[in-house]
Amino acid sequence: MTCEGCIKSISNALHAITGINKVDANLKDQLVFVEGTAAPSEIVTAIEGTGRDAILRGSGNTDSSAVCILETHATTVPNQVRGLARMVQVSSNMTLVDLTINGLAPGQYSATVREAGDISRGAESTGGIWEALKDKLTGTDSGKARGLFGTVDVGENGRGSVFMQQPVAIWEMIGRSMVLSKGTEGPFRREDENTLVGVIARSAGVWDNDKMVCSCSGKNVWQERQEQVGRGMA
The missing domain is CATH 3.30.70.100 (Alpha-Beta Plaits)
Structure with a gap:
């Protein structure tokens, strides 16, 4: 400006x-x-x-925001970053999820949060879908796992986006993983370039992030931005 x-x-x-x-x-x-x-x-x-x-x-308040960078673990893919999920908690038990995808094959994909945050073998090592909600009166499984977040449609240009809400808190998801895949249960293959995975981590709230230079790379935020754009992320 x-x-x-x-x-x-x-x-x-x-x-x-x-x-x-x-x-x-x-x-x-x-x-x-x-x-x-x-x-x-x-x-x-x-x-x-x-x-x-x-x-x-930054978005939301301190301790109410999270981010997940979604990557393919396929070794044949040069630009592995293919998606980004931004999460903001807006009440004690409601989180908004802004998911954007770039570079996948056309089709419908499911976004799930998994029990574990181990992505050493891609989606293979993330465990099952995060716990199912229990009926408060009977203690039985309600049939809808908390980790079933929804779906996103990817168009012919390889892009897709969706704005979802889920009755969970940010602190419950930190350290878990998110998987974006054609199916929710797998079995997942590490070399599947259209299965994405990432670890959910805390992100800055509004006014919490005033850095201009990254301490690990020495690049300013605009250089980092252009680097991500070059890797295919908007």
Whole structure:
């Protein structure tokens, strides 16, 4: 952003999204604060639609956000990062999940959270689907596992996105893994380039992440962003 015209352009684009309640832009710090219920991926896409680049610096409150980078473990694939799940807890027992995919074969895929966070052998080593909900009166299995999050349709261009909600808390999922696959139960094959897996980790809340340079790589956030775009992730 270089002027007030940039701020107006971005604000108009964001206010056009359903669920946006408030937009504040800071020209000096190059920051845009967005308040509402729209998917983070929609916000980034809207800003990019004005001809500018954008990086999500945080969402939700401290300890209420998580992220999962989804990769294929197939050794024949050069760009292994194929998906990203951003998660924000909005109440004591409700989490919103913004899932975006790029680079998979067309079709419908299931997103599941698994019991274990071991991805050493890809989806093979993640264990079963996270526990089933129990009926409070009878103690019996309700038939719907907590780890069954939903499905995403991938188009002919290899892209797909979905905005889901699940009655779980962020802290319950940290350290577990997420699998995106054609089937929910497997058996999974490590060399299947269309099965993705990643570990769910905490991410920054709004205003929690003010870093400009990564301590491990020495690159600034914009260099990291361009590197991810080069690997096929938006």
